[in-house]
Amino acid sequence: xxxxxxxxxxxxxxxxxxxxxxxxxxxxxxxxxxxxxxxxxxxxxxxxxxxxxxxxxxxxxxxxxxxxxxxxxxxxxxxxxxxxxxxxxxxxxxxxxxxxxxxxxxxxxxxxxxxxxxxxxxxxxxxxxxxxxxxxxxxxxxxxxxxxxxxxxxxxx
Amino acid sequence: xxxxxxxxxxxxxxxxxxxxxxxxxxxxxxxxxxxxxxxxxxxxxxxxxxxxxxxxxxxxxxxxxxxxxxxxxxxxxxxxxxxxxxxxxxxxxxxxxxxxxxxxxxxxxxxxxxxxxxxxxxxxxxxxxxxxxxxxxxxxxxxxxxxxxxxxxxxxxxxxxxxxxxxxxxxxxxxxxxxxxxxxxxxxxxxxxxxxxxxxxxxxxxxxxxxxxxxxxxxxxxxxxxxxxxxxxxxxxxxxxxxxxxxxxxxxxxxxxxxxxxxxxxxxxxxxxxxxxxxxxxxxxxxxxxxxxxxxxxxxxxxxxxxxxxxxxxxxxxxxxxxxxxxxxxxxxx
Numbered sequence: 001x002x003x004x005x006x007x008x009x010x011x012x013x014x015x016x017x018x019x020x021x022x023x024x025x026x027x028x029x030x031x032x033x034x035x036x037x038x039x040x041x042x043x044x045x046x047x048x049x050x051x052x053x054x055x056x057x058x059x060x061x062x063x064x065x066x067x068x069x070x071x072x073x074x075x076x077x078x079x080x081x082x083x084x085x086x087x088x089x090x091x092x093x094x095x096x097x098x099x100x101x102x103x104x105x106x107x108x109x110x111x112x113x114x115x116x117x118x119x120x121x122x123x124x125x126x127x128x129x130x131x132x133x134x135x136x137x138x139x140x141x142x143x144x145x146x147x148x149x150x151x152x153x154x155x156x157x
Numbered sequence: 158x159x160x161x162x163x164x165x166x167x168x169x170x171x172x173x174x175x176x177x178x179x180x181x182x183x184x185x186x187x188x189x190x191x192x193x194x195x196x197x198x199x200x201x202x203x204x205x206x207x208x209x210x211x212x213x214x215x216x217x218x219x220x221x222x223x224x225x226x227x228x229x230x231x232x233x234x235x236x237x238x239x240x241x242x243x244x245x246x247x248x249x250x251x252x253x254x255x256x257x258x259x260x261x262x263x264x265x266x267x268x269x270x271x272x273x274x275x276x277x278x279x280x281x282x283x284x285x286x287x288x289x290x291x292x293x294x295x296x297x298x299x300x301x302x303x304x305x306x307x308x309x310x311x312x313x314x315x316x317x318x319x320x321x322x323x324x325x326x327x328x329x330x331x332x333x334x335x336x337x338x339x340x341x342x343x344x345x346x347x348x349x350x351x352x353x354x355x356x357x358x359x360x361x362x363x364x365x366x367x368x369x370x371x372x373x374x375x376x377x378x379x380x381x382x383x384x385x386x387x388x389x390x391x392x393x394x395x396x397x398x399x400x401x402x403x404x405x406x407x408x409x410x411x412x413x414x415x416x417x418x419x420x421x422x423x424x425x426x427x428x429x430x431x432x433x434x435x436x437x438x439x440x441x442x443x444x445x446x447x448x449x450x451x452x453x454x455x456x457x458x459x460x461x462x463x464x465x466x467x468x469x470x471x472x473x474x475x476x477x478x479x480x481x482x483x484x485x486x487x488x489x490x491x
Binding site: 032 | 430
């Protein structure tokens, strides 16, 4: 089965389904139940939207910057779509990351370090409000990283 | 190290008075002499000057007197203690705590330079010294993990990678926030409100509360058991460095609020975010082999927070007071 292209609408649909399902049993097993209780509490009441950008989407995928828009409501993702380069970006929190760091996340790089090491940065939105949901965000970022996708290999510079 | 008190005795004793001789011992000890300094005295020393905060030039001059060479430490006895004297449970607990510092020191080193753009020239001297301190602390943990714990790696990042599995998922709350706050300052280095929010997280919460509390856990264990002399020496010297950082940071926050009383809202908003996350635990750290319980460690956090806020005259909004009451554990029998 061919995998959807990274930052295609098919991939965005898969991300929506993966986030609705939540972290895998394997991911849950390594952390305390009270941590997941907090995660579920935030997920159940999270009213915000994210625009997760790829600043330099390769030309084969349409060129960047492009954004994955995710709207949360009622404990699930109610809208998931790709915002094409040049289109207006409107979300509670707009974040951006380079293509190679997206690929690294997909290849298993830790989601917590993706935030801590400033690979993904907040470009717009209230920082202190965003961080009230940071455990939820990081776990969702880890889920997004696991969604199968085709990542073109960039030509060596 | 003549005194052998229970690691948690300070929780029940409350603030202690330091004699002039004890203050001189803390301030003037060369690195080798730091082994004889009681960590509880150093933590008390942090608070000594909080009510009449030293100016930044004084702090810079203290730095010049107190800086130490991380390569002067000899970890050979620590390696013997680690391998032959400490139990598996003690090692596991110790490393679960120390790994937070290993990564935390790196974070506070690399996120600080941007804060140096905005302040007075005198404060810039103090911050430049602090950046050098934090770099030295990063090397201290790199050496500890290589030479005592036995992690292998070609460079500093390889050792950080190797110790990362011990870092809790909740580490991202204060340190991820700091990274994002640093980026906010990178874009607007003279935004005084953003600087106060950054300073609240960095100087008050991370350095003044988290670091000083958790430092005490491993250091009081090492002192109590008479183990890990180079770790005790280097990390107690680190704590002495932190006293300058906390005093400088508290001076900055106090001045910011005196200049513009509405800045208190930035401090409160930052604490609202931090405290809303501080009660969440993702993995159990067993402090008991080191002489502590999780409740006692958290109580130490909140004692440290209240003392600093009181000493620099920063009150809490009623909703924050309620939040603090909800997340603050009660010390059984204390």
